[in-house]
Amino acid sequence: MHMTLRNSRHRPGFPTALVSATLLAGLLAACASPGGNGTATDAIHRHALVRTAPPEPSWAALREQLAKATTGLAGVEIGSAGDTGFRVQIPVADGFASGSPAIRPTLGRALDALAPALAAEAGVAVRVVGHTDSQGSEMVNLRLSIARAEAVVAWLRERGIALDRLAADGRGEADPLTSNATEEGRVRNRRIELILSRMP
Known part of the structure; x- marks a missing residue:
């Protein structure tokens, strides 16, 4: 079919x-x-x-707080407050173990005194700069100054200062305050600086 x-x-x-x-x-x-x-x-x-801008710092008030907090701490110098911030200088002749970034109690006490006022100021950036004397190799000193600045940043971070507000830098022996020809001068040149400025 x-x-x-x-x-x-x-x-x-x-x-x-x-x-x-x-x-x-x-x-x-x-x-x-x-x-x-x-x-x-x-x-x-x-x-x-939306990103909320941090409050504008009162530099004079912050300087006064830090000066009061460091009363009795030998050698800590609080710079003059300007429109854009100021510097805090901390001697570290006895602040670190020799040739090491390990923080000793003397420096630890100074950082602990500064930390609460800095932690409370969300609009302040803290740049930590390490300095050495001229003893030894220039490259070794540069690396040591950076490692010490990073150790200070870590210390401050543990005490409540936000990581995005912190930066570490090292200048080695490049920016002496005085001559390295004497032991007194070398002691003065070994220091940590906290450069305080407005958060970007």
Whole structure:
């Protein structure tokens, strides 16, 4: 028996290109408007888009606090407060183990005295700069000064100063306060400086 086959071509449904374009447009719209109306209304997006500026420091008040906190600590010098900040200089002749970044109690006490007032000032950046005398190799002194500055940064971080406010640098023997020809001069040149400035 001979059977006639009917035309069995697939009947067209929704056009594939139209479906793909519609889905793509919907996905793009969802990504572009996290809050549903073109604005970021949830907490995550608000946090990503808005950064609160830290308060403007009162340099004179901070200087007074630090001067009071370091009363009785030999050799700590608080610089004059200007419009952009000031420096704190800490002698470290007995502040580190010889040839090492290990902090000794004398320096630890000075840093502990300074830390609370600095931690409370969220708008203040603290750049720690290490300095050595000229004894020994210039490259060794540079590396030692950097390692000591990093040790001070770690100490201050443990006492509540946010890491994004801290930076470490070392100058080795490059910036002496006085001649290295005498032991007295070398003692004076071995120091840590805290350079306080406005957070960017």
